[in-house]
Amino acid sequence: MSNDTATPGPILVINPNSNEVVTEGMARALDSYRMAGGPEIETMTLAEGPFGIESQVDSDSVILPLVRVVQSRLDASAFVIACYSDPGLDACRSVSSAPVYGIQDSGILTAMAHGEQVGVIAISDVSIARHMRTLRQMGVMDRITGERALNMSVHETAVGTETFAALERTGRALMGDGADVIVLGCAGMATHRAGLEEALGIPVVDPTQAAVAMALGRVLLG
């Protein structure tokens, strides 16, 4: 909204955990959205973040650090909070004139444009209730088939060799529940998106990609 002249500032994608490996994977997964003449897509690791965000306290602990990043990066044309719990989304929005996107929010909305009934693959059972609160808050429960968990840690999903098989098995279970589009309910699974989509035969949405695409759609308007 600000940078009406010349090129817009970067879309700043903030990984709120402090695991650089996750940030690097994220950066690669966003290469498709880097274009000549388009905005820079900058990824950063939140230094203050925990190594993984696996609990409500982990999630809430990054809100103020995220707010400080948003307040200090006036050059950014948009922000993406790249954790599926959407920590600090409301707070960051309240202090920014640039748009701020949560990856759960953008992932679900994008999935709703690609299917009737959305199924979500969560990392662990413990996160499902937290996600459900967000989905009720979004007011979209009639479009949600449900969530099913891999019950792996964020780190395991990023590096493990069993991850794809678990994703496929969980995706098929969600299809059995009625889902015709799948959202990867975590920021670290983008490398599996295309393969899983091919294996399942229905659209699979990586939420960080979805949020960056949403940001891109806005930023490119100038």
Place this chain on the structure above:
Amino acid sequence: MSNDTATPGPILVINPNSNEVVTEGMARALDSYRMAGGPEIETMTLAEGPFGIESQVDSDSVILPLVRVVQSRLDASAFVIACYSDPGLDACRSVSSAPVYGIQDSGILTAMAHGEQVGVIAISDVSIARHMRTLRQMGVMDRITGERALNMSVHETAVGTETFAALERTGRALMGDGADVIVLGCAGMATHRAGLEEALGIPVVDPTQAAVAMALGRVLLG
């Protein structure tokens, strides 16, 4: 999903009415999304369409012609049906392996990423009930403030000098109803988007731009 090598095929934006002026305005409004290395954004006028889509029959009359376009353009990487009634969205989706976007669907989902309560500026009162059916079908009524109509023809909104004043007045009324994001409920009002956003001080979504951005987000993934 198809074109995994080289550049993806064009995003085909179909104006289902036969008014070339509307198509031309649309084409200009999408310039922001044309990038070096990105997919072509091709606009076309549906020859079989009525001059304006102002009734349910007008809307339904273009479904089969739209299906034929989708079936014949296997080169396209995505389709956008650029009429706010989303005519033929389900039918086109059912015959296409490429994704198909309706502009009402994409416009509302995009607005939900930019505000809590969505207000829609409709062209005429008669279209509001038709839109409400779609919003109920989308399952997002808890996020909708309501629709208010300009009560102008599509053609008038495209050429008239009173259009901006009417948009601003209607937008302010929707804000009074509680809206904190506005969707332009018609394919022909994109030229007013940026101005209206500045005048109202809240995000304004052009639905054709929203749908093309949604398509771009998908097509760029390869």
Place this chain on the structure above:
Amino acid sequence: MSNDTATPGPILVINPNSNEVVTEGMARALDSYRMAGGPEIETMTLAEGPFGIESQVDSDSVILPLVRVVQSRLDASAFVIACYSDPGLDACRSVSSAPVYGIQDSGILTAMAHGEQVGVIAISDVSIARHMRTLRQMGVMDRITGERALNMSVHETAVGTETFAALERTGRALMGDGADVIVLGCAGMATHRAGLEEALGIPVVDPTQAAVAMALGRVLLG
């Protein structure tokens, strides 16, 4: 609403597929509603219709032909579109001063007067998502237990000897899901209604009968 003198015009029940056998079955299933002094209940086959309506395109292909029938039959006191996808319901309503009934719409509303939780027996899995869109649009999801499919063609259900057993098995599965009233989710299964109701012990609604009854209730008021 029109024919306030003398006898009202016929209730015109339009089978949008071109399968005369289906229309004949329908005509017989409506005999109960033909009464001395009551309106004629006329069934017709839509010449332009496909042999069976099994896809979204099939369904949308009959909208304009249905509109033309409605516009040409000014003598009719009411119209029933006798396909469970309710093709052209909104369009036909928009061009008619006489009431127009969709059989899904009437079937579900009638079921809601006979039970708390409605289960629907669909012909095939592929039609369930289409029906769910309509149910969300109707705003009645809290009263729907779900749909389960026979996975037979319309033609098979009309002639097959296995149909009743499949209906009973599917009905019982829906009762296990919580349904206490069943809707036959197709226009061609009326002959099984009474038998299925007796076998299951809960009300079973044939949607064409439901729509004609709804029409009768209105037309008899003059």
Place this chain on the structure above:
Amino acid sequence: MSNDTATPGPILVINPNSNEVVTEGMARALDSYRMAGGPEIETMTLAEGPFGIESQVDSDSVILPLVRVVQSRLDASAFVIACYSDPGLDACRSVSSAPVYGIQDSGILTAMAHGEQVGVIAISDVSIARHMRTLRQMGVMDRITGERALNMSVHETAVGTETFAALERTGRALMGDGADVIVLGCAGMATHRAGLEEALGIPVVDPTQAAVAMALGRVLLG
């Protein structure tokens, strides 16, 4: 469901208040549904009922007497409880193998087949909260525009000369709220239905007629 041979038993329409004038008006309003070969439509006044049902206690006071009527009239093929509060609907259903209809329930469902957004004309403000409980219980709130009250007694609406003007004024207010179909929220206003429909230009539903039509649709099936 019972009387499968010969003619079905009567549809018994029970006025739960003890005002015979109301019952007589009801009987006349149902003449349209009396047909050669069709079931008798019998109206009765509940001797134990209060002169008018204007409070929750009035409404609840007739439940057991209604249950006794239903239990004693095994000859009836269907029952209609002709008070807009639907007193005893669940209890009567639980003791009857014949179907039992409430006029609010049937009136709202019938209205939903004739318009998108239902407005209800209540007799008095005090009854609106009671009706809203029923509408929430029915699970149809997304289709309800709201209720507006005449603030007259049941008796006044039946005999007063100001009634039609008040109905029209209230109906127009509901149309201003968005209603495109009106339900008369009381058993005593049927004589005004046709006139009000003509004055307003949208369908007007008398709930007793709606319930009897619903019963007729079922009983005629044998």
Place this chain on the structure above:
Amino acid sequence: MSNDTATPGPILVINPNSNEVVTEGMARALDSYRMAGGPEIETMTLAEGPFGIESQVDSDSVILPLVRVVQSRLDASAFVIACYSDPGLDACRSVSSAPVYGIQDSGILTAMAHGEQVGVIAISDVSIARHMRTLRQMGVMDRITGERALNMSVHETAVGTETFAALERTGRALMGDGADVIVLGCAGMATHRAGLEEALGIPVVDPTQAAVAMALGRVLLG
């Protein structure tokens, strides 16, 4: 609201069935809420009630007797209707200036303060549809996991030795459905609350206790 001087009148807990054993168990289960300086918590058995409330007619049969109790006990500072069907709740509220609590209503609302998704243990399958009507009327369906039945009589649950095992088995099934808080869907199971809570590891709500606590919270304000 009335007794602003001195001590407030008693909270009157009415057991609408005539089984004194149930009332006595209730009285004991409320001992925790009897405090020096606090209001008396008086339990009474409704003489006119059936021995157990197991059907809709049983439930409706106690409404007028309950209304008479409420009208005659002007000294009470609050009333609790201690049957899970909440018989006469609306009627009693309409005749009382003191607050009236239904135990289903209070039990569910209290459970919503202690968990995200509420599961209910019903006595019998036949009561589930009745409860579901109330839950839809309360407008809280998005927070309800579902109900599962013990299929025992009220009397059996009060005296039987198998009750606890059945409660635990049913509670675990509800947890498998997603419940993270349990409501005992009957007035006679309070003795098992603490044990079941310990066995399941999630909060268990006795609805009579919940209603009395709700009453206490109001009455203590003076």
Place this chain on the structure above:
Amino acid sequence: MSNDTATPGPILVINPNSNEVVTEGMARALDSYRMAGGPEIETMTLAEGPFGIESQVDSDSVILPLVRVVQSRLDASAFVIACYSDPGLDACRSVSSAPVYGIQDSGILTAMAHGEQVGVIAISDVSIARHMRTLRQMGVMDRITGERALNMSVHETAVGTETFAALERTGRALMGDGADVIVLGCAGMATHRAGLEEALGIPVVDPTQAAVAMALGRVLLG
């Protein structure tokens, strides 16, 4: 749940802003719930809190300090977070074996036990969208009439002489919207509760009292 012997630990009511005057008012407003033999009701001011919580960032800034309090006060039998934005409710619950109550959550649930349609008096317009997110998350929108704001600061409402008049005016406006029970949407207005209830003639709920009553109901069970 822990302290099963002897007296339970205190109910700890935490004022998350650092304004001692607000805490003192709160402490007085809870006197009614202090009883011989009952748990201590201890109020504390969060030293780390801002002087008033008037923004999303203010609200989120107290989450971690609240978590630390909850983790350090193992003696407490229950916690109440006494800010209407319910900051840290989910985080505190996740680290505590004792129950944790948010005053918005408890206030709304308590209001639902005392009326059909809940109206909320907010301090300022800016907080309404934040509250609405919570209400959507609670899944209770069908019971909410709406919120209207006083547009005063928390401090002003605590000390100002105009506060009561503003509360009454706003309460009447909410009643005009349909509310039959009012929630004070702030922690600092308890002194006006009884007066406002008398002036409006409908129940008025102070949310801190509601949360403490909810806690008391649980803690007294041992």
